[in-house]
Amino acid sequence: MYCVGLTGGIASGKSTVSALLSQMGARLIDADVVARNAVATGSPAWRAIVDRFGQEILLEDDSLNRGMLGGKIFAEPALRNWLNALTHPAIRQEIFRQMQLAREEGCRLLVLDIPLLIEAGWCEFVDEVWVVYVRPDVQLNRLMKRNTLSREQALQRIQSQMSLAEKVGYADLVIDNNAGLEELEKQVSDAWRRLQNKATAI
């Protein structure tokens, strides 16, 4: 099985790229979905978060208020480290489980969409790394718009992460997402075609 690790920075366009890849027929593992399941209502991680932040971290249906949690952890690196240590082992285990399942089902080409691919040490488990890149000003504007954040809040979130310029240094392929969706789709379909040729050559 040939494995691509897809990553980028906050609001750089990973989900948009993985949605395009999925439309083209890619089998995907989405670490955001795995991460959401890891803190599902009633799970051990959910309990630990409620113990730490109190009932006000919950919405009416007892699920986590992710916006509020995001606000707290992006403002406080120690809390972010605490949350990562709490959730990452379960997320990692579940991603490995899904990879194994894909292998057993005869999958030849798998895309792992993992925001923290580089930081969490996934590079050694994938055959190539794709980084979705946008310029800092484009990233800031898209993040402010998507999450209705102030400039300061958006900058805080961007600056809490490894910079996109640094991530590009790990990339086998950089997908440039500064232009419109049509241009993005063209790059993704070219990359997907190249990948299919590679996977059949193995």
Ligand code: ATP
């Ligand atoms: P996160 O990791 O923060 O969830 P992401 O990297 O998955 O973000 P997306 O959600 O795909 O990023 O994109 C961020 C925002 O930018 C979204 O609102 C999306 O619709 C928009 N966007 C993505 N690509 C483009 C583009 N080429 N042109 C215009 N808007 C775009």
